Amino acid sequence: MIRSMTAFARCDRLVKSCSLTWEIRTVNHRYLEPTLRMPDGFRSQENDFKELVRKQLSRGKVDATLRFDSEEGEQASAINVDAAMVKVLLDAQAQVAAVSPDASGLSVSQILSWPGVVKPESMDYETLFKDAAELLDEALADLVAAREREGARLVSFIEQRCNQIEDIVVLVAARREIVVDAARERLVLRIEGLDLEFDPTRLEQELAVQAQRLDVTEELDRLVIHAEELRELLQTGDAVGRRLDFLMQELNREANTLGSKSHDAETTKHSMDLKVLIEQMREQIQNIE
Structure with missing residues (x-):
């Protein structure tokens, strides 16, 4: 069937204690131009995801966004602090104090907000790659139906x-x-x-x-x-x-x-x-x- 290049599709899926959501918007364009936005943990799969888009679509500007969230109601996990980075900051503070005794010290919130102090929670994203790809296929199928x-x-x-x-x-x-x-x-x-x-x-x-x-x-x-x-x-x-x-x-x-x-x-x-x-x-x- 003849397809329009203007359409929208959204698909959601619960995986373990997480939720995945793909949102795809397309508008007219001379060529196929896919743009994917996703969490850093999924970046390694960008080329594979783009290949899925190319199999379904031939023209249009494609804006696809993957959202990854913890399941609602999940308890917050502990904050992982890099003790070595905190020591570096405190040593630097001591050096500044030696030069300028009147300089104000770092607060706890300032230390925690310093880049690298709080370690990101480790997550095995590889177990979610297959689900994300399957969900993208579903979203693309819905998108194609809307375009038709x-x-x-x-x-x-x-x-x-x-x-x-x-x-x-x-x-x-x-x-x-x-x-x-x-x-x-x-x-x-x-x-x-x-x-x-x-x-x-x-x-x-x-x-x-x-x-x-x-x-x-x-x-x-x-x-x-x-x-x-x-x-x-x-x-x-x-x-x-x-x-x-x-x-x-x-x-x-x-x-x-x-x-x-x-x-x-x-x-x-x-x-x-x-x-x-x-x-x-x-x-x-x-x-x-």
Whole structure:
């Protein structure tokens, strides 16, 4: 299925006396750009976690956060103090006091807050790596499902615009003879207003040249072809965002050419309507994987 690049997923799991939580947010991006935030104890697994992301996603800016907390209600563990570091601080304090007897001493809270004094609690993170990876897989599966649901809505939106483009093509094609006849009439009236003799054959040649300049059959045909190709791409279920971007450029080029060839207010209005529809599609296609 077509996937949007904008989605959110969250998964939780209790492991032993701890809880693991993955939160993943994704937005549109030209390439796949995963960014992982996690506790230091899990840093060694960052590349493996990124590989799991690459297996599930192909485009988008991915912001994944792993939270690791002690189970609610768990008793606080004892504080491990590095006695050697405390002695270093006290020795330094004694040296300062020898130079400046009036200097205030270190309080207990200041000593405990000094970097390296309190040892981090030892934790066997390796036993949690497998659970964290499995939980990430679950979160990614939820994320993909959310991207597919949003993708289905985008497909419906774009197909509606394709139908409207084809309706406008029919209206422009129906006015083609009217536009050519009006141009013919304007040219004849202009020549007659000059009160000059003219060669009927030369006049027909000039009218034929003008009709060719006003001919938008190729532009209309290409608009229909691009709309059909757009529908086909939306049904493939592949990551087609870049190809859709290219099609938007082609559709916009044909709409611009149609407007430049227009010598009719109604056709000009239809050309502007086409540009609005194409821009609406382009904005939505920016979110397609």
